[in-house]
Amino acid sequence: MxxxxxxxxxxxxxxxxxxxxxxxxxxxxxxxxxxxxxxxxxxxxxxxxxxxxxxxxxxxxxxxxxxxxxxxxxxxxxxxxxxxxxxxxxxxxxxxxxxxxxxxxxxxxxxxxxxxxxxxxxxxxxxxxxxxxxxxKKSGHQAARHEAVKKTFGFDAFAYMRFFVEPDAAQILESHIDSFISLMYPEDMQMWKENLCVDGGARKWLEADTIGPLPAYFTPEDKEHLKNSLLTEGMTAPLCWYRAATEDLIADDDAQxxxxxxxxxxxxxxxxxxxxxxxxxxxxxxxxxxxxxxxxxxxxxxxxxxxxxxxxxxxxxxxxxxxxxxxx
Missing domain, CATH: 3.40.50.1820 (Alpha/Beta hydrolase fold, catalytic domain)
Structure with a gap:
């Protein structure tokens, strides 16, 4: 571009x-x-x-x-x-x-x-x-939806969101940025079931500073661009999207x-x-x-x-x- x-x-x-x-x-x-x-x-x-x-x-x-x-x-x-x-x-x-x-x-x-x-x-x-x-809908409705998805598919597709709104999430992502990017861009997307879709899975991956292989379509240059962009002012702002959802700010706004x-x-x-x-x-x-x-x-x-x-x-x-x- x-x-x-x-x-x-x-x-x-x-x-x-x-x-x-x-x-x-x-x-x-x-x-x-x-x-x-x-x-x-x-x-x-x-x-x-x-x-x-x-x-x-x-x-x-x-x-x-x-x-x-x-x-x-x-x-x-x-x-x-x-x-x-x-x-x-x-x-x-x-x-x-x-x-x-x-x-x-x-x-x-x-x-x-x-x-x-x-x-x-x-x-x-x-x-x-x-x-x-x-x-x-309000978070109570969201919780029911999350539970229904878990029951239907056998995994918790929203577990990572609960980690992203924890008070120390931004600091953890910033301190382990290479690990975070490899978690977001894994070579095998199925690994998300064990790491993003389990309570505590993302935190465990990041705090261990685990780094997995990146997929071929995501080049080293792509990684560096994303890394530099995210670290320029940190992860607090991007994670606000998740806070707006879990704190019912989006639901309250959507009520109109x-x-x-x-x-x-x-x-x-x-x-x-x-x-x-x-x-x-x-x-x-x-x-x-x-x-x-x-x-x-x-x-x-x-x-x-x-x-x-x-x-x-x-x-x-x-x-x-x-x-x-x-x-x-």
Whole structure:
């Protein structure tokens, strides 16, 4: 990604956002790429050149807490409504009226809220490694959901979240950053069941400073970029996303979304990564069955959670065909 195409703006909430922008060719739409945890805008490094070569405009922000964007440590500011308004400010800075959203992981939250609060600004939406995020329920409902997933699949897909909100989590991640990156990017994604999906598993891995092999698609250069980005101002801000969820800040904020606003009328693409341990396709399918009122296209890739990196060619073809078929 060309570093000269990065810009900064200050949003109405007072936060400085860094974002990558390339203009569309005449008649082509702008695609908003929204990353998740723990990477920044560089997560999309294998999609940006491909989509640019087709003439699409690209708007790729570092979300709050990441990259060169501000890193506040108050979890209250990470709620969906605020982040959706921030994305509108980024769009307005480039006079982009409407976008096609492509979102992954935690990026699904602000992408979904952009649909809820500013539906006229969204032409279509693509969700990867998880689906549309409907308005959140209080933590009591979340606990029941987590227990149901554990009972259904035989492992606790949310155990790592409970570690990420512990008081010393950020310090542990920073002190064992190489171990953390190897935990996030293992050669064998199935190891997450024993390390991320067990209470105390992530802490044990990190405090032992365990370092496993990285997958071939995640190069030493990729690792150094991620490492430097995360250590610049530490892990407290990125972990605020998890605190906002577990402390019911997101649920309280989402309570203002009406039933009608929670529905998705735009064309929706869901790409299920069938080897994903954390973002289970059956959950996304259930949400889309309930909330998606427009056309739903469902594709599968035999990938783990990091499909945009590990299976970029397959994903890029799916995006190319789906976007090309939209009436924009």
């Amino acid at each position: 060309d570093p000269t195409r990065y810009k900064n703006i200050k949003t109405r909430r007072g936060f400085t956002y860094s974002y990558y922008y390339s203009h569309p060719a005449p008649g082509k739409p702008v695609i908003l790429l929204v990353h998740g945890f723990p990477g920044g805008s560089a997560f999309w490094r294998k999609q940006v050149p491909f989509l640019e070569s087709l003439g699409y405009g690209l708007l790729v922000p570092d979300l709050l807490g990441y990259g060169a964007t501000d890193k506040p440590t108050d979890p209250k500011v990470y709620v969906g409504s605020g982040q959706a308004h921030d994305l509108v400010d980024v769009m307005d800075a480039e006079s982009v009226e409407r976008v096609i959203i492509v979102a992954h992981d935690w990026g699904l939250l602000p992408a979904s809220r952009l649909i809820n609060y500013h539906p006229a600004r969204v032409t279509a939406c693509a969700f990867l490694a998880g689906g549309y995020n409907p308005p959140s 979304i009406s039933d009608s606003a929670a529905q998705v009328h735009q064309p929706l693409l869901y790409v299920a990564f069938t080897g994903d341990i954390l973002a289970l396709p059956m959950i996304a399918d259930a949400y889309h069955s309930r909330y998606a009122k427009g056309t739903v296209t469902r594709k599968e890739i035999p990938a783990g959670h990091w499909g945009p990196e590990s299976h970029a060619e397959e994903l890029n073809v799916i995006l190319f065909e789906w976007i090309g078929g939209l009436k924009t």
